Amino acid sequence: MRVGILGVGLLSAGLExxxxxxxxxxxxxxxxxxAPPEPDAALLPANERRRxxxxxxxxxxxxxxxxxxxxxSPQNVATVFASSGGEMDVLDKLCRALATTExxxxxxxxxxxxxxxxxxxxGIATSCQQSSTALSCYDDSCAAGLLEAVTYAxxxxxxxxxVAYDIPAPDPLNKARLVTSAFATALxxxxxxxxxxxxxxxxxxxxxxxGNTTEMPDADLEQLRLDNPSARLLPVLRALARRDTExxxxxxxxxxxxxxEVES
Amino acid sequence: xxxxERPMTPLxxxxxxxxxxxGRGVNAVxxxxxxxxxxxxxxxxxxxxxxxxxxxxxGLEDFSxxxxxxRFDCRNNRLAWLGLQQDGFTVAVAEAKQRxxxxxxxxVMGTSTSGILETERxxxxxxxxTGALPGWFTSRYRYTHNMFSLGHFVRSxxxxxxxxxxxxxxxxxxxxxxxxxxxxxxxxxCDAAIVGGVDSLxxxxxxxxxxxxxxxxxxxRPCDEDRDGLSxxxxxxxxxxxxxxxxxxxxxxxxxxxxxxxxxxxMSHPHPEGTGAIRAIRQSLDRAGLSPFDIDYxxxxxxxxxxxxxxxxxxxxDIFGATIAVSSTKGWTGHTLGAAGITEAxxxxxxxxxxxxxxxxxxxxxxxxxxxxxxxxxxTRPVRRVLSNIFGFGGNNCSLVLGVL
Numbered sequence: 001m002r003v004g005i006l007g008v009g010l011l012s013a014g015l016e017x018x019x020x021x022x023x024x025x026x027x028x029x030x031x032x033x034x035a036p037p038e039p040d041a042a043l044l045p046a047n048e049r050r051r052x053x054x055x056x057x058x059x060x061x062x063x064x065x066x067x068x069x070x071x072x073s074p075q076n077v078a079t080v081f082a083s084s085g086g087e088m089d090v091l092d093k094l095c096r097a098l099a100t101t102e103x104x105x106x107x108x109x110x111x112x113x114x115x116x117x118x119x120x121x122x123g124i125a126t127s128c129q130q131s132s133t134a135l136s137c138y139d140d141s142c143a144a145g146l147l148e149a150v151t152y153a154x155x156x157x158x159x160x161x162x163v164a165y166d167i168p169a170p171d172p173l174n175k176a177r178l179v180t181s182a183f184a185t186a187l188x189x190x191x192x193x194x195x196x197x198x199x200x201x202x203x204x205x206x207x208x209x210x211g212n213t214t215e216m217p218d219a220d221l222e223q224l225r226l227d228n229p230s231a232r233l234l235p236v237l238r239a240l241a242r243r244d245t246e247x248x249x250x251x252x253x254x255x256x257x258x259x260x261e262v263e264s
Numbered sequence: 265x266x267x268x269e270r271p272m273t274p275l276x277x278x279x280x281x282x283x284x285x286x287g288r289g290v291n292a293v294x295x296x297x298x299x300x301x302x303x304x305x306x307x308x309x310x311x312x313x314x315x316x317x318x319x320x321x322x323g324l325e326d327f328s329x330x331x332x333x334x335r336f337d338c339r340n341n342r343l344a345w346l347g348l349q350q351d352g353f354t355v356a357v358a359e360a361k362q363r364x365x366x367x368x369x370x371x372v373m374g375t376s377t378s379g380i381l382e383t384e385r386x387x388x389x390x391x392x393x394t395g396a397l398p399g400w401f402t403s404r405y406r407y408t409h410n411m412f413s414l415g416h417f418v419r420s421x422x423x424x425x426x427x428x429x430x431x432x433x434x435x436x437x438x439x440x441x442x443x444x445x446x447x448x449x450x451x452x453x454c455d456a457a458i459v460g461g462v463d464s465l466x467x468x469x470x471x472x473x474x475x476x477x478x479x480x481x482x483x484x485r486p487c488d489e490d491r492d493g494l495s496x497x498x499x500x501x502x503x504x505x506x507x508x509x510x511x512x513x514x515x516x517x518x519x520x521x522x523x524x525x526x527x528x529x530x531m532s533h534p535h536p537e538g539t540g541a542i543r544a545i546r547q548s549l550d551r552a553g554l555s556p557f558d559i560d561y562x563x564x565x566x567x568x569x570x571x572x573x574x575x576x577x578x579x580x581x582d583i584f585g586a587t588i589a590v591s592s593t594k595g596w597t598g599h600t601l602g603a604a605g606i607t608e609a610x611x612x613x614x615x616x617x618x619x620x621x622x623x624x625x626x627x628x629x630x631x632x633x634x635x636x637x638x639x640x641x642x643x644t645r646p647v648r649r650v651l652s653n654i655f656g657f658g659g660n661n662c663s664l665v666l667g668v669l
Contacts, residue, residue, distance in 0.1 A: 001451060075528075086411060086432070091380070095387040098467045110472030111532040111657055114376060115411055115432030120658025123528040129540045131524035132660060133440060136411035137429045144429040147453070148444065155447040172390065172397045173383075176405035205427060205453050207367060255367070255425045 001154040001204075004197040007069030008240060009062030009163075009186030011037060012224065012231070018065060025234070025241035031220055036182050040064075043125045051108060052121060053089050058184040059118035059165040060125065066186035072159055074126035077188065078152060079119055079161045081134045082145025084229040085177055086115040088169035095173075118165065130158065141166075142232040143250040143258045149189055150203045159190040164230035183228040185237065199240055199264035206257050213251040240264050271553030274518035274669060275446055276511050278456075279356030280503040281347060282610045284597045285319030289350035294614050297622045300642065302596050304483040304495050309465050316479040319497025319598030320465060321346070336417045338379035338408040344417055344462040347500030356504055357422050360456050370454040371419045371428035372445045374437030374461035376602030378430075379408035381466040414462055418502075426454045432602065435565075435656025436524075437461055438501070439605025442664055443522040445505050455510070460502035463602035469496055476532060484568035484599070486592035486624050487577075487638045489631040491568045497598025501606035503613075508669060517613040520649065520665040521552025527659025534571055534655060538579035541661050545583055545651065548663040554649065556584045559665070561621050563608050563652045566592020567599050568626075576653065577634040584636075591639040595625030605654045605662060612650040612666045619646045 008018045014033030015021035023029035039061035041049055049057065059081060067074050085091075090113045097105050114120070116134035123132055131152070137144035142164040149162035165184035169177055214235040216222040225234045232250060239246040239262035250258040281289060285303025286296035296303065304317040321343055329337040329345060348354055360369060386401035407413055415430040431437050431444060438461020445457035473479050473496060480493035508518050525547065527540035534541070549556065562584070564576055573592075580590055593611050600607050615621055623641040624630075630638045649667040 084410065084412070091383065094468055094472075095380075095383050098384050098471060099387040099390070103467070103471050105468075105471045105475045107472075107475040107532075110468075110475055113468065113472070114434045114657050116434055116658040116660055117531070119433070120526075120531050120660070123526040123659060124530065127528045129525050129528050129543055131443075132433070132526045132658070133431055133444070133524075134433050134658075135429050135431050138406060138410055138412040138416065141412070144427070147427065148429065151444075151447045151451050151453065155450050172395055175397055176383075176386075176402040177410070253419075253425075253428060256427065 001150050002200055002202045003150050003153050003189040003191055005187055005199040005201060006072065006190055007066035007188035009065035010237065011039060011058060011062050012183040013037060013181060022241035025238040031218060044121060048121065053087055053112055055087055055089065055165055055167040056118045056121050058167055058182060059163050060122055062184040062186040063122055063161055063163050066188045067161060070188035072188065075128050077159045077161045078130040079122060079132045080145055080149040080152060081119040082141045082164045084136055084138055084141045084166050085169065087113055087117050088167065088173055092170045092173045139229050140252050141229050143252045147203065147205065147258055153189045153191050157191055159188060162187045162189060164233055166228050166230045179228050181224055181227055183231040185230060185233050202261040204259040206259050208255050208257055210257050210259065211249050214248045236260050236262060272446060272521060272551050274508040274520050275449065275505045276508045276513065277503045277517045277613055278506050278511055279353055280610050280613060281351035281353040282501040282607060283321060283347045283350060284499040284607060285321055285497055286596055288346065290614060294618065296596055298620065298642065300625055302483055302625055304598055309470065310467065312467060312470050314470055314474055314479065315481045317483045317495040318465060319495060321498050333417065333420060335404055335407040336413065338382045340375065340379040340414060340462055340464040341417045343464045343498060343500045344414055347462065347502060348421055353502055354422065357458065360504055364455040366423055367425040368455040369424050370426045370445060370448050370457040371415055371424055372441040372457055372459050373415045373418055373430045374441045374602050374605060375414050375430060375463050376432060376434050376437055377463060377466055377468055378411050378413055380468050382408040384467050418458065422458065433656060433660040434658055435601050435604050436654045436660040436662040437602040437605060439609065439654040439662035439664055440524060442519050443524050446519065446522060449507055456504060456506045458502055459505055461603040461606040462500040463600055464498040465496065469601060478569050480568060483626050484594055485626040486566035486568040486594055487573050487630055487634055488627045489629050491570065491573060493569055494567045495598040497600045499597060499600035499603040499607045501603060501610050512669065514669060516669050517616050517666060518669050520667045521548040523547030523551065523663045525661045529659050532657055534575045535659065536575065538575045540659055541579045541655055542582060544661040544663040548651065548665045552665040554665065559584065559588060559649050559651045560647045561615060561650050562588060562590040563612050563650060564590050564592040565653045565655045566594055568594060577636050581635045586635050587637055589621055589639050590636050591622055591624040593622050608652045609664055609666060612652050615647045615650055616666060616668050620644045621647060
């Protein structure tokens with residue numbers, strides 16, 4: 001399945017936005033992850049932004065960056081949000097409240113606990129009524145989400161915003177699922193042909209016999225790729241940044257690979 | 265621009281199975297529907313002190329997962345396992361594996377809360393000094409609470425090696441699994457798919473819906489003039505989907521169409537005009553190549569909250585008029601959240617196979633402000649095409665059209 005890439009969003013320490021991040025990934029600027037960035041998520045109304053979880057703001061922030069580049073109206077773009085654990089912050093707060101004798105749960109916290117919270121906030125902020133999916137495939141959530149998004153774009157012939165995001169869980173939940181660096185990324189995908197397509201990718205599902213998972217040549221970026229399930233997209237982003245034609249192997253459930261041939 | 269709609273190749277439900285508070289397997293569920301026996305009982309879940317009714321599946325405390333799947337042991341996966349044992353489902357999957365190969369069958373599951381009950385228990389058992397979660401939990405989070413746990417478990421139990429994922433869009437989760445599976449089959453990513461959903465009772469949803477003041481103190485009464493909220497339930501259901509041009513069987517139940525949309529309005533209130541829901545229903549009809557007049561019965565989302573039933577009534581009347589028979593089956597099962605999509609799709613399959621339409625259990629007097637033709641009593645008559653609606657948190661909507669080939 002071949003899809004055009006109309007926009008890219010990226011946020012992580014040392015990769016603050018696609019304009020800077022692409023230089024880092026192309027090797028023309030050093031990778032210096034310092035303090036984790038603070039997402040703007042300016043699209044969210046002020047009161048929603050204040051109430052929203054960290055992971056919602058990270059997801060909305062990169063979604064907004066990618067959509068802006070695509071020049072598409074978000075109302076015409078379906079969405080696929082992939083995250084291994086979703087709202088770990090909210091789940092921590094909920095389970096703390098449920099462990100008390102009073103068990104007082106805030107209604108806002110409860111509706112923010114669903115896996116499609118980020119997808120929902122995006123849809124509300126953009127008044128979008130297109131299909132929206134939220135999914136998980138543990139460490140391979142990013143590959144599964146990309147496959148879902150590309151398949152949607154190809155079969156439904158509708159542009160798709162793909163967002164992958166995972167944020168470190170708070171203590172003590174982080175002992176159950178250790179992610180040390182926050183990472184969020186987004187792609188706007190379309191099958192519509194256009195002269196101004198900056199890049200495209202051809203995605204195939206194959207067995208793991210086709211070769212090993214593509215790693216990042218830079219040791220620090222490879223560590224980031226392994227640390228955060230959403231950072232598994234880094235080799236694809238690197239190929240886009242280098243304006244390369246390159247085939248990336250993404251692991252999918254150990255017995256399969258997603259073969260992503262990037263043309264940029 | 266919305267996508268150009270065209271009829272899809274129907275997907276045959278070659279095998280299916282369902283466990284709800286009404287019993288294990290489709291026969292038990294059918295008998296309860298026919299005999300109008302509700303599965304809702306006063307809440308006795310753990311030590312929850314809530315005045316509400318629940319649709320609890322019996323027996324989940326009486327066994328644990330063994331034989332190489334111990335690490336998956338939690339209420340949600342026990343219910344998932346119980347579901348897999350009914351109606352010869354694993355035999356049907358084994359036959360499909362022979363036909364297609366294990367790598368050509370996808371697993372697409374839906375759940376809203378996965379095994380969160382384990383995390384709730386772990387938080388009650390934190391180390392009093394350090395606040396650390398117990399080791400029995402941290403080492404098994406991946407296999408119990410993580411959202412993919414259900415997909416991992418079902419794929420392992422069935423010995424499948426195709427693509428797998430868990431969709432979690434609150435109540436619409438296991439309705440949307442049909443749409444994803446249909447696309448995967450059409451795209452050639454697989455030849456068949458196991459679709460399904462499992463959601464189990466937990467304190468998160470009981471106290472969460474209570475905080476939203478959406479739980480009824482009585483068994484839920486969809487479409488009743490005095491309805492005052494929902495009853496929570498739990499369920500597991502699965503279907504084996506195959507392209508009908510490969511397994512064409514006259515009389516088989518098939519997915520004819522699906523429609524997916526969002527409200528883009530509010531996280532927990534439906535859009536007052538139901539514009540998102542209308543979009544999902546119209547898309548499902550278009551994909552099936554059908555007009556509203558071709559539908560014989562609508563299984564409503566019908567949660568029995570004031571807001572849902574009123575908006576859904578408006579939506580249904582706008583598209584279908586006021587004569588088509590509609591009902592909600594949540595008076596039998598309760599609202600099974602992430603498993604509601606598969607539960608109600610399979611109830612639709614039972615109506616199609618057996619020629620009956622369930623009335624709306626617990627609805628004593630239909631709300632006079634509702635315009636649609638709400639059935640209170642069961643009917644026995646041939647049914648050829650059913651629409652099933654699921655609307656959920658995040659304004660996430662999915663409608664399915666099922667029919668007899």
